[in-house]
Amino acid sequence: MADSMRALIFHAPGNIKVEQRPVPDIGPGDVLLKVGATSVCASDIRVYRGEKKAAAGVITGHEFAGSVVRIGEGVQDVAVGDRTIVCPIIACGACYYCQIGRRNRCLKRLTLGYDVDGGFADYVRVPEAVVRLGHMIPLDSELPYDLASITEPMACALNSLESCKVLPGSTMAILGCGPMGLMHLVLGRAMGASKIIMSDPVEERRRVAEELGATVVIDPTKHSIAAETKARTNGLGADAGFLSIGITELVEEGLGAVRKEGYFNLFAGFPPSARIDMEANRIHYDEIFMTGTQNATTDHYVRVSQMLPHMPGAQRLITNRYQPEEANLAYEARLGLSGLKAVVVYEGA
Numbered sequence: 643m644a645d646s647m648r649a650l651i652f653h654a655p656g657n658i659k660v661e662q663r664p665v666p667d668i669g670p671g672d673v674l675l676k677v678g679a680t681s682v683c684a685s686d687i688r689v690y691r692g693e694k695k696a697a698a699g700v701i702t703g704h705e706f707a708g709s710v711v712r713i714g715e716g717v718q719d720v721a722v723g724d725r726t727i728v729c730p731i732i733a734c735g736a737c738y739y740c741q742i743g744r745r746n747r748c749l750k751r752l753t754l755g756y757d758v759d760g761g762f763a764d765y766v767r768v769p770e771a772v773v774r775l776g777h778m779i780p781l782d783s784e785l786p787y788d789l790a791s792i793t794e795p796m797a798c799a800l801n802s803l804e805s806c807k808v809l810p811g812s813t814m815a816i817l818g819c820g821p822m823g824l825m826h827l828v829l830g831r832a833m834g835a836s837k838i839i840m841s842d843p844v845e846e847r848r849r850v851a852e853e854l855g856a857t858v859v860i861d862p863t864k865h866s867i868a869a870e871t872k873a874r875t876n877g878l879g880a881d882a883g884f885l886s887i888g889i890t891e892l893v894e895e896g897l898g899a900v901r902k903e904g905y906f907n908l909f910a911g912f913p914p915s916a917r918i919d920m921e922a923n924r925i926h927y928d929e930i931f932m933t934g935t936q937n938a939t940t941d942h943y944v945r946v947s948q949m950l951p952h953m954p955g956a957q958r959l960i961t962n963r964y965q966p967e968e969a970n971l972a973y974e975a976r977l978g979l980s981g982l983k984a985v986v987v988y989e990g991a
């Protein structure tokens with residue numbers, strides 16, 4: 643094994659670079675993973691823009707899959723050669739939220755790719771706490787690494803759908819046909835949702851949404867998703883609505899697409915201190931459950947890893963592939979809204 647590796651380093655907002663770093667040493671309980679593929683998340687872009695915090699000098703990337711090449715002293719449940727994805731959350735295991743199984747809400751949570759070195763590198767040290775908590779999830783032998791790398795965002799989407807009680811036959815309205823909006827669509831289809839009404843101003847994204855089974859996809863600069871959804875649901879509105887684009891001005895329009903006693907999820911993150919202006923009585927009289935979701939529990943990761951090999955269309959979400967030396971270009975693709983998921987592929991995993 644070489645002693646140095648290629649890694650994408652976050653220095654400051656607007657400043658990321660591929661650099662050589664030593665291959666990490668591992669201690670007792672740690673695991674060394676040879677990365678197969680790592681995908682860029684919308685939240686990586688928010689860090690790049692300075693809207694979300696990460697440690698200066700950290701190796702970015704929390705959506706990755708790879709194979710185990712070394713295990714530390716005492717590791718029992720993971721073996722060299724295992725192909726895995728990693729739930730990138732380092733949870734304390736002892737706080738209130740950890741006790742109730744909501745490790746994504748851990749009060750002392752650290753996350754790989756933000757606080758601790760992550761997956762945009764040839765190798766990643768998976769810390770002892772992650773291994774001990776069972777956050778290394780084995781992969782189906784058929785599942786390629788690029789597809790496996792989107793387990794994390796897909797788990798976040800599953801958490802979103804389940805928080806909004808999507809059931810077989812449910813109707814959905816999704817604002818935004820970016821990668822996350824489309825993951826809501828693909829999962830909604832897999833879970834048996836009926837009508838799925840979507841909107842996006844970018845024509846290419848609308849086309850992909852149609853290909854992946856959206857009932858109708860509108861251009862919000864010309865039509866209203868609230869009106870379109872009502873027209874297709876006997877005037878009721880959708881059972882569940884999802885805001886998958888971080889623009890608070892769209893909250894009211896999105897709520898307009900949801901029926902009484904329906905659910906509405908602010909799935910996207912927003913710029914710091916963004917505020918919402920809306921008619922409060924819509925929540926009161928119509929008893930709409932408005933919520934937010936972020937990340938997912940390991941239960942979601944495990945179920946997504948089992949669904950992914952059987953989800954037609956998921957591969958269609960990966961449009962841009964890059965070499966490790968040009969990992970920064972994967973960020974540029976996302977910044978320029980070119981394509982959907984951008985993945986860096988590391989050879990030899």
Ligand SMILES: [Zn+2]
Pocket residue numbers: 683684685704705794795
């Ligand atoms: Zn992510």
Ligand SMILES: [Zn+2]
Pocket residue numbers: 733734735736737738739740747748749750751
């Ligand atoms: Zn905790």
